[in-house]
Amino acid sequence: MENLIYLDWASTAVPEEDLIYESVRASVKSFANPSSIHKPGKEAKELLERSRKMIADTLNCKPENIIFTSGGTESNNTILFSTLKKGRQNGIVISGIEHSSVFEPAKTLKEMGIHVRIVPADQNGIVSPEKIARVIDKDTYLVSVMTVNNETGAIQPVKEIGELIRRREEHLQKNIHFHTDAVQAFGKIPFIPEDLGVDSASISAHKIGGPRGVGALYLKKPLAVLYCGGGQERGLRPGTENIQGIYGFTLAAERRNSRLKEEFKRACELKEYILDSLSSLNGCIFISGRDHNSYSPYIINVSFVPLPGEVLVRVLSDRGIAISTGSACSSAHKKKRLRILENMGQPKQIAESAIRISFGPSTQKEEIDEFLDILKKEVNSLQRVAVKL
Amino acid sequence: MENPYLIKIGEIALKGRNRAFFEGLLFKNIKRKLNSHRCTITGKQGRYYLSCTDADKKVIDYALSTTFGVVAFGEVRKVPKSIEAIKDASEKMCEEILYCSEGKKFKIEARRSDKSFTYNSYQIASIIGQHLRDTFPQLSVDVKTPDWIINIEIRETCLIYGPLKHGPGGLPVGTAGRGILLLSGGIDSPVAGYLMAKRGLKLDAVYYHTYPYTSDEARDKVVKLAQKLSPFLSGVDLLVIPFTDIQIRIKERAKEEEMTLLMRACMMKIAEIVGLKRGAKCLVTGESLGQVASQTVESMRFTESCTNLPVFRPLIGFNKEEIVELARKLGTFDISVLPYDDCCTLFAPRRPIIKPNLKKMSESYSELEVEKLIEEAAENTEIIHCP
Numbered sequence: 102m103e104n105l106i107y108l109d110w111a112s113t114a115v116p117e118e119d120l121i122y123e124s125v126r127a128s129v130k131s132f133a134n135p136s137s138i139h140k141p142g143k144e145a146k147e148l149l150e151r152s153r154k155m156i157a158d159t160l161n162c163k164p165e166n167i168i169f170t171s172g173g174t175e176s177n178n179t180i181l182f183s184t185l186k187k188g189r190q191n192g193i194v195i196s197g198i199e200h201s202s203v204f205e206p207a208k209t210l211k212e213m214g215i216h217v218r219i220v221p222a223d224q225n226g227i228v229s230p231e232k233i234a235r236v237i238d239k240d241t242y243l244v245s246v247m248t249v250n251n252e253t254g255a256i257q258p259v260k261e262i263g264e265l266i267r268r269r270e271e272h273l274q275k276n277i278h279f280h281t282d283a284v285q286a287f288g289k290i291p292f293i294p295e296d297l298g299v300d301s302a303s304i305s306a307h308k309i310g311g312p313r314g315v316g317a318l319y320l321k322k323p324l325a326v327l328y329c330g331g332g333q334e335r336g337l338r339p340g341t342e343n344i345q346g347i348y349g350f351t352l353a354a355e356r357r358n359s360r361l362k363e364e365f366k367r368a369c370e371l372k373e374y375i376l377d378s379l380s381s382l383n384g385c386i387f388i389s390g391r392d393h394n395s396y397s398p399y400i401i402n403v404s405f406v407p408l409p410g411e412v413l414v415r416v417l418s419d420r421g422i423a424i425s426t427g428s429a430c431s432s433a434h435k436k437k438r439l440r441i442l443e444n445m446g447q448p449k450q451i452a453e454s455a456i457r458i459s460f461g462p463s464t465q466k467e468e469i470d471e472f473l474d475i476l477k478k479e480v481n482s483l484q485r486v487a488v489k490l
Numbered sequence: 491m492e493n494p495y496l497i498k499i500g501e502i503a504l505k506g507r508n509r510a511f512f513e514g515l516l517f518k519n520i521k522r523k524l525n526s527h528r529c530t531i532t533g534k535q536g537r538y539y540l541s542c543t544d545a546d547k548k549v550i551d552y553a554l555s556t557t558f559g560v561v562a563f564g565e566v567r568k569v570p571k572s573i574e575a576i577k578d579a580s581e582k583m584c585e586e587i588l589y590c591s592e593g594k595k596f597k598i599e600a601r602r603s604d605k606s607f608t609y610n611s612y613q614i615a616s617i618i619g620q621h622l623r624d625t626f627p628q629l630s631v632d633v634k635t636p637d638w639i640i641n642i643e644i645r646e647t648c649l650i651y652g653p654l655k656h657g658p659g660g661l662p663v664g665t666a667g668r669g670i671l672l673l674s675g676g677i678d679s680p681v682a683g684y685l686m687a688k689r690g691l692k693l694d695a696v697y698y699h700t701y702p703y704t705s706d707e708a709r710d711k712v713v714k715l716a717q718k719l720s721p722f723l724s725g726v727d728l729l730v731i732p733f734t735d736i737q738i739r740i741k742e743r744a745k746e747e748e749m750t751l752l753m754r755a756c757m758m759k760i761a762e763i764v765g766l767k768r769g770a771k772c773l774v775t776g777e778s779l780g781q782v783a784s785q786t787v788e789s790m791r792f793t794e795s796c797t798n799l800p801v802f803r804p805l806i807g808f809n810k811e812e813i814v815e816l817a818r819k820l821g822t823f824d825i826s827v828l829p830y831d832d833c834c835t836l837f838a839p840r841r842p843i844i845k846p847n848l849k850k851m852s853e854s855y856s857e858l859e860v861e862k863l864i865e866e867a868a869e870n871t872e873i874i875h876c877p
Contacts, residue, residue: 409835415702453835486738487836 106422106468110308111251111285111400111459117310117353124312124349135342136333149342152351159358160302160319161293168334169347172316173284174202176303177245179318179326179337180280181206184215184243186325191242192216196228196257197444198250200282204440207245216240222445225390226255234265241269243278248292248302249285252441252457254389254400256290257281263298278324284308284316288357289399290365294319304354306346310461311353315346357462364462368398371460371469375401378473383484384408386451388442399461404454405480408487413456416479422472425457493565495540495550496651500561500659503536515662516559519724523553539566551655556721558688560657567650571607576614577621579650580640584622584629587652593637594629596622602644614642658688663724666690669772669802670765672757673697673728675711675832678776678805680719680822681813685804686774687723694768695719695726696761696871698733703834712832713874714825720876722820729764730872733757736863737837747843748854750784755796755855756864762797763868773797778805778813783842792851 107115131148133141153164160166170176181203184193195207197219211217218236222228228246237244244266249256259281266279283302286292288309294302301324305316323335330339357364372391379385388402405413410426417424442452460469497520502512517531520540527549529542540563542550547565554563569579580598600614609617618640619631643649671683673695683693697712709730716728736756744752761773777785784793794801805813817823 407836409703411705412702412834412836415705419702486741 104421106472108458108460108464108472109423109425110461110464111254111457112425113307113313114310114461115463116307116312117356120310120352120356121312121349124345124352127348128345131344135344136331145344148348149344152344152347155351155355156317159288159354160304162295162319165335166294166319166321168318168320168337169342169350170303170316170318170334170338171314171343172307173200173282173303173305175338176301176305176316176318177202177280177282178206179328180243180278180301180303180324181210181245183278183324183326184210185213185327187242190240192218192238192240193243193245194218194220194233194236194241195245196233196247197221198226198228198253198255198441199245199247200251200284203245203247203282222250222255224446225395226250226253226388226441226445227395228257228262230258230261230265233262234269237266237269237273237277239273239275241273241277243280245280245282247282247285248297249283249290249397249400250441251285251400252455253402253445254285254397254459256286256395256397259297259299267298283319285397285400288354288361289368290397291361294321306350306353309353309357312346312349315343315350317350360462365393365398367462368460369393371464371466372398372401374466375458375469375473379403379476382477382480383488384454384480386454388445388447388451388455399459401458402455403458404451404456405484406450406454408454408480408483410454410456412483413479416483417476420475420479422475425459426455492541492543493567494649495542495554495563496566496649496654497531497533497538497540497554497560497657498562498654499536499538499559502559502661512559512662512665515664516557519557519559519662519664520553522724523557523721524550552721554657555655556658557662557724558658558660558690558722559662561659562654563657564651564654569648569650571604571644571648573609573614573617576618576642576648576650580618580622580642581625583640583650583652584626587638587640588626591638591653595632595635595637596629597631597633597636597639598622598642599639600642600644604644604646607644614644618642658722660688661690663687663690663722664692666692667772668692668694668765668768668770669774670761670768670770670799671695671774672761672776673712673715674776675708675715675826675828675830676776677810677817677823677826678778678781678813680715680776680826681816681820682774682776682802682804683719683726684722684816684820686802687719691772691774691802693723693726693774694729694765694770696729696731696757696764698731698757698760700733700737700834700837703734703737703836704832705830707828708830708832711825711828711830713876715822716874716876718820718822718825726876727768728874728876730874731760731764731867732870732872733867736860736867739858739860739863741837743858744854746839747841748846748851749837749839750842751789751792751846751851752855752858753837754784754789754793755851756858756860758793758796758801759864760868762799763864764871765799771799773799773801775801775803776805776813777803778808778810781810783844786844788845788848789843792846792848795848795852796855 131145133145135146135149153167157164207217278300280301281299284305287304300321302319307313333339384406386404390396439452527545533539569575598615598619600611602611638653669691671693673679
């Protein structure tokens, strides 16, 4: 689409074209199976391991902590379903604002007889570490709390949760696996798993301009999982490695992380600018706060009550602007779409009105100006219908 | 020798002098579905034979099982008029039946209109029955309560057929005139359309599109519903009516609790206008008494007062589960439950009126001053042909 203003980076980032092509070229050159012991096989293996090292560097961890997967959903599923290897008496704890790729596996585990506890977030979309610690008991095997929420941008107190979990571990004299879905954090805000005290973390390539269908799992210690096969990725994710995807992911991760601070600062300015500009509009309610320590500067969640978010998304789409309602993964399913905001205790009307504006490194100030112009006009004209004057 | 299909009809056979009209439309509707193939229909007295040289069996089965007026049908084997040939053919047919039926009790029904044939009906039945018992020892003859029957007819040629498949029954589409179906994306209205087509009504469908308040996905869903219904309706035109301006006018001027009813009133008016242009003599809705606020006696009395055409509501006495069951059989249920709303929450009152006063509602309607918008909407209808 010509003149598209793309503000839906939280569902998929605009790909870094040059890096995608570079990864295709490299993978065509090193085409062989990295498990083969002949020369071209070794060459492919070398590219794979170089990539692993590069991703590990961005996370300040060892290469052996990195397991390449098909993306965030698979990484989250791998950890959640590893519970089944631990036996039925093991329970799990998740927050109420998790992405569907954590929430749905937890639901399935519950159906299979696993004890699942869901801890809601507060009205600001933040999960209380104390509330998490309180529900951990001697049967808890896994705790999963995301780093940055995909709909509100709320940054969760992962470090504090980690510390409390370790204390509970000591008290209960057992190990608890602490997982975080860091898909919206990686490459956007500083994210070092070791510093946060997590045992595993999910990251994804297409959220940072890399190719689709690839991601990774940071794993502190080896873990028994459900997958079986040829033993690739230390047996945790068997299957011939997706070298092109993995190398493209690596290049994108490197680019994002090398410019993380500058981009973060720029995103903060853009977000402030948008919030200031929208706050005077009729019915405007921000769910994302201004504090950049508590909310990702890349995501803005705003409602123009009582205007349904999906109506606004359609109108803007016709004007060449791409934004979303809630998360793209659940846009088509109304009940699922409202789950996160309703879990936070937001009234249904605010949840139904919510739209998500998310941006990235190539978002230009001029685009934002044009977007704001159009959004204001459309909101005003739609509100004239929505609210009887 | 190519095999024809036997088609049996039900109540059409009871029509007196009008029978030719009903038969004519039945044949036309069947041929319409097989129009890319060469086919002829012959026969009389409620038994017809469809010959279609180049169509796949599945295509013919589908055409006949979706054509109202057809009560039963099945492929008939044409064999030479010799008892040996009849034995062979019966044996083959028996094998086929045993392949898909558990039943072991059978009966042979023979009819002989060509009296020059060596054996009479009774003799044919005995000979073939004996032959099948000898060939398939597990079978037994039961003339009173058979599990299945093989029919043998000695006419100009000899015809043999086993159990027939069920057709949908009813009357051929078009024999009851034309109507307009108000088709939403919900579960009920497609079923209502099916039931009225079963009684011979030729339908066009209208859908009211409120973009951007409802999505194009909601519209596509209704197109899919119309396509799914189309075989039973012998083709249908879906008329997509741009409804946004009217909906906005209602929002601007109506009392909140009256919004839905006034919207329904406008829909009736538009359906009447576009319907009359197409020769429709009635409207059809999926309403069921008391299901929602706009489907109480008082509400329907008001919405009905907005049109001079009779409004047929074939589901009026149905429970939701009964409607769902029909929708599942029809294959529309899975489409209807797709999560695309056909009405935006902005236009849905929190507490809709359930016992409206006819006079007051009529006044509220006049206050909308919506006539011009209604004419424009009818004028700007988009037509989607669903063959």
